[in-house]
Amino acid sequence: MIRSESNRFGKTLYILYPGDYFATSANCLLATVTGSCVVVCIHDAARNIGGMGHFILPGAMGTEGIIADDIAKQGIASMEHLMGEMVKQGSSRKSLRAILYGAGVFGSGASAGATSGGNIRFLHEYFSLEKIHVSREDLGGTVRRKIFFCPRTGVSYRKFLKNNNDHSEFMKLENEYISYMFVNKEKCGRIILFD
Amino acid sequence: MKHIMIIDDSPTIRTSVEYALMGLGYPIANAENGSDALKKIAAIKGKGDDVALCIVDVNMPVMDGITFIGEFRKDDKFTPVLVLTTESEEQKIRAGKEAGASGWIVKPFSNQDMVKVVQRLVK
Numbered sequence: 174m175i176r177s178e179s180n181r182f183g184k185t186l187y188i189l190y191p192g193d194y195f196a197t198s199a200n201c202l203l204a205t206v207t208g209s210c211v212v213v214c215i216h217d218a219a220r221n222i223g224g225m226g227h228f229i230l231p232g233a234m235g236t237e238g239i240i241a242d243d244i245a246k247q248g249i250a251s252m253e254h255l256m257g258e259m260v261k262q263g264s265s266r267k268s269l270r271a272i273l274y275g276a277g278v279f280g281s282g283a284s285a286g287a288t289s290g291g292n293i294r295f296l297h298e299y300f301s302l303e304k305i306h307v308s309r310e311d312l313g314g315t316v317r318r319k320i321f322f323c324p325r326t327g328v329s330y331r332k333f334l335k336n337n338n339d340h341s342e343f344m345k346l347e348n349e350y351i352s353y354m355f356v357n358k359e360k361c362g363r364i365i366l367f368d
Numbered sequence: 369m370k371h372i373m374i375i376d377d378s379p380t381i382r383t384s385v386e387y388a389l390m391g392l393g394y395p396i397a398n399a400e401n402g403s404d405a406l407k408k409i410a411a412i413k414g415k416g417d418d419v420a421l422c423i424v425d426v427n428m429p430v431m432d433g434i435t436f437i438g439e440f441r442k443d444d445k446f447t448p449v450l451v452l453t454t455e456s457e458e459q460k461i462r463a464g465k466e467a468g469a470s471g472w473i474v475k476p477f478s479n480q481d482m483v484k485v486v487q488r489l490v491k
């Protein structure tokens with residue numbers, strides 16, 4: 174993530190890279206660009222706190238639902254990082270709503286479509302289990318998206334990118350992140366026993 | 369009867385842990401934050417039942433996991449408490465240990481690892 178003070182918006186702009194998550198109550202803007210990854214914007218209207226997470230579920234999900242699915246565990250952990258940041262800012266799950274973007278289909282072959290479909294299904298199941306209302310979603314398709322989100326107001330703005338070369342640096346980072354996630358799709362966290 | 373108490377603000381995580389531990393045969397109790405858990409544990413003990421293990425998240429509204437462990441340890445020095453969190457900073461892990469945690473698992477977890485750790489702690 175990078176932070177920029179001098180920009181055309183007149184407030185601090187945080188640019189999130191693939192794999193990043195961030196939550197704040199500051200009067201600022203969060204922005205990112207996504208192709209295949211999903212971008213989740215969360216807003217707590219009761220406390221004027223917002224956050225954004227940029228991640229991917231590394232592969233297609235099985236049909237048993239996210240609780241029984243090993244790939245979904247990676248997505249749940251990504252959401253946990255974002256929700257943990259929201260809680261640290263003083264937010265509670267009860268007053269949240271979500272806006273969902275991304276999961277575009279890129280590359281040829283069935284796996285690209287299956288990954289996009291799996292990511293979309295993951296998000297729907299996750300937010301339904303969490304009982305968090307999804308107030309807006311724009312998912313799938315063969316489009317890259319640039320997203321702005323104001324964490325205080327919860328207002329988001331999405332632009333379809335016409336020229337892929339405009340954001341070639343971002344696309345390179347996204348591809349690196351996606352490759353890393355696919356290679357480490359069974360990655361688990363550390364286990365420490367204190368005795 | 370001894371319960372396993374799962375304390376996490378995320379219903380998805382609570383259900384995932386319950387799913388992983390299904391085969392162990394323990395009755396499962398749930399709470400969505402530390403304060404909710406203390407009340408439910410008191411109710412379980414009040415009925416003459418007990419808690420075999422607490423599995424607790426760190427970042428939760430109302431009462432976080434580290435505070436919960438400190439409170440729980442005031443009158444229970446022995447029941448194991450396993451922390452399950454995305455937090456992996458050494459400082460946080462040390463705080464958990466000092467509060468009285470028995471172990472620390474960083475999310476995501478594999479179901480087999482969870483079962484192994486739980487079996488070892490409840491022994």
Ligand SMILES: [Mg+2]
Binds near residue numbers: 256257260377425
């Ligand atoms: Mg939590």
